[in-house]
Amino acid sequence: MSDLETRLRRLEDRAEIQELLARYANACDDRDMPALAECFSVDFEFDSAAGHVIGRDAAMDYYHQRLGMYGITFHVPHTLVLEELDDDSARGVVTSHAEMEIEHELFVTAFRYHDHFVREDGRWRFRVRGVRAFYAMPLHELDGPLDALRLRWPGTEPKAAALPEPLPTWDDFQRAVKERRADR
Incomplete structure (x- = not known):
């Protein structure tokens, strides 16, 4: 494959992964369970504060249960940073937010999301999704x-959020702010 063909393939892969994020959000909000299942590899793993599930079937049971707790939802993927992208696998971080009706309250x-993606049956799918929250309230x-x-x-x-305080960069920045204030 030429350099140009490789670069074009990478751009197409990025676009397809970006579309996967939108398909996932729409499937969750529409409660389109067949479309949601198509977003996951057969050996999909999901990790959240609510637990860890392994396998597409187990994940679908989890999503049926979780989405059944909510009224209207609105999931919005904002940004995707791919840290790795190979021919049939990728890894990246997606920032998102969601609005959910729970017990008649918004x-x-x-x-x-810390995601691992795989190309399975010619289509990009989630292999692993790990979600860590800044807040939920x-x-x-x-x-x-x-x-x-x-x-x-x-x-x-109420529980402590997974982000941003445990990040080493957050701690370093907070320490630097304190030092700057002390120097003034």
């Missing part, structure tokens, strides 16, 4: 300072 959440609670306990799902005690 909840909002912002999160990152009723919309009315988002109007104010965000404390460490930003995961506030109904029926559970």
Whole structure:
């Protein structure tokens, strides 16, 4: 394959993966379970605060249960940064947010997916999705300072969010801010 053909193939792959993100969001919001299943490889794994599932069938059971808890939802993938892209596999980070009706109340959440993608049967699919949240709470609670306990799902005690505090870069930045203030 020529350099131009390789570069074109990579651009097409990126576009197809970007489309996969939109297909996933639409399938979740439309409750289109066959379309959602088509987004996952046969050996798909999903990891979230709610648990870890392995296999497309187990994932579909999980999604039936989780999506059944919500009224209207609106999932929005924002950005995709591919860290690796080979002929039939890729790895990247997707920033997203979602709005969900839970118990007649609007909840909002912002999160990152850490994804592994594979080309299976000629189509890009999720092989692994790991989701880590910045926050999840009723919309009315988002109007104010965000404390460490930003995961506030109904029926559970508030918990610390997975992002951004545990990131080494976050900690380094906060330390540098304190040092700059001390130097003034």
